[in-house]
Amino acid sequence: MKNLKQRVTVALLFAAFLGHAQGNKKKQDIDAIKSMCGCYEVEFNFAETFKTTKDENYKPSPTKYDKGLEWVELVEDQPNKIVMQHLLIVGDTMIVKHWRQDWEFENTRLYDFFKDTSWKYKTLSKADVKGQWTQRVFQVDDSPRYEGTATWVHVDGTSYWRNYTDAPLPRREHTIRNDYNVLNRRNEHEITKFGWIHNQDNKKIKRDDAGKDVVLAQEKGLDIYTKVADSKCVAAHKYWKENKAMWKNVRDKWQTIFDRNKDLNLEEKVNRKSLFGYLFDLKGDTPKAETDKIIDSFIKN
DSSP: OHHHHHHHHHHHHHHHHHHHHHHHHHHHHHHHHHTTOEEEEEEEEEEEEEEOOOOTTOOOOOOEEEEEEEEEEEEEEETTEEEEEEEEEETTTEEEEEEEEEEEETOOEEEEEEETTEEEEEEOOTGGGTTOEEEEEEOTTSOEEEEEEEOOEEETTEEEEEEEEEEOOOHHHHTTOOSOOEEEEEEEEEEOSSEEEEEEEEEEEEEOTTOOEEEEEEEEEEEEEEEOOGGGGHHHHHHHHHHHHHHHHHHHHHHHHHTTOSOEEBOSOBTTBOHHHHHHTSOTTOOHHHHHHHHHTTBOO
């Protein structure tokens, strides 16, 4: 009986130690994610690296380099979910609602991008996502882009998260190309002493209705976020204060659509106008019924 009590005591102590270690790890994860908030000078760099198609008429995209000032707003901060909105500042006063990233702990529900404007719903087991964070990335109109799950790694004084996932064409490509319809992304976020880096190694893929892929080329992406004083992003603060209620209504509407837990197919345009074109024309006090109606018009199923 004495030996049994000792074994039980040791097991309880080990479980407590393990729980404490897991709690510390999760706190490290959260600190890394939230450290991406704030005001940043950003360098955007993209260049094709290898041509893999045999089509001799294939023309690579031009190398892209751009700079900007971006505010990353902490919109939602819960123990298992963190929402961050990127706001691009153009010419000191003009604000462009940019992409959004959500992080959810041990999430089992995913929308996998298929091609064009369609996503496939899938579920994972709890064992598959233990200790992992799902990153969801959304378009400027809060419609889906891509998402994936992976483990944050903290080693040698750095923190990073890496995932492989399919995504739609980025806007810089969407306006100039139609010869591929999937961008497979090696998507990595690394926290640095000066800010953070969004590092990508991408494949440009032509996918048919049966899911057969032809890789046309590979691409390198490197977005460097350098932390600067928050005072440089005052214009973004003002914009978000005036418009956050409307964009919450938009997020809430999309969430009801995602909660259907089924494949999603969207219209690219309605009456020759994109969804972001409709939403960007609205004022911050636009009622939810109006934004709901606009979003519903883009849902095929």
